[in-house]
Amino acid sequence: MKRIVIASITTAALLTGGTAAVASTGAPTTHATNVSFSEAAQAALKAVPGTLDSLDRDHGRWDAEILGKDGKWHEVTLDGSNAKVLNQHIDRDTDAEDAAEAKALRNADVSATEAARKAASRGTVTSVEFDGDRTPVWEVETVKNHKERDLNVNAQSGKVTQAPSDDD
Structure with missing residues (x-):
């Protein structure tokens, strides 16, 4: 039983x-993670106004990285059942790579929420992360019928493509 x-x-x-x-x-x-990606994004950006760099659902929580309007990188953890802020702090361990990421993120025409919306037709969005290396894209993970799918959403055009597979 x-x-x-x-x-x-x-x-x-x-x-x-x-x-x-x-x-x-x-x-x-x-x-349980009852809070959708868009609800979590809205709650994270309410806690720290700025530009969402990544949002990831993990173990009943949403973890966000935000480039704040203050120009600093912020990390916010939200409860997955009600979107309440559990933890929030400034990432003080930044380097030149973070500065390049911030510049590419500011130049993106497509936001994290728009990328998630474009990928949502392919499943439930569980993660969105900006990758400013080479051609800037949003790396989006979706789940549908218990199957995970990795997609790329071009940060300029919004075009959705299948992400190249990881051959680890």
Whole structure:
């Protein structure tokens, strides 16, 4: 009976975009992520006005990196069930690569939310990250039918393409 309950909770959590785990006591613990990408992006940018550089759903939370209007890099962690800010701080460990990323991000015609919207037809968006190297793109991860898909959204044109596979 316990296996059926755990399997049911795991299935329900995965269908709603969350994850489920079993604590050492055997009691199920659910880390549901009910907050959509756009809701998380809006909450992160409300906490730190600026330009969203990345937003990633992980273990029932959303982790955001924002180039603030103050020109500093900010990291914000949001609760995945209600979008409340759990942690927020300025990233003080920046270098020349971060400055180049900031410049490319400021020159992008397509925002993180627009990139997510363009990729959403291919599944539920779980991560968007700006890559300013070479041709600036938004790297977008989507999930559909329990299958992860990596897409690139051109930061200038908005064109969506399949990301090259990682041959690690």
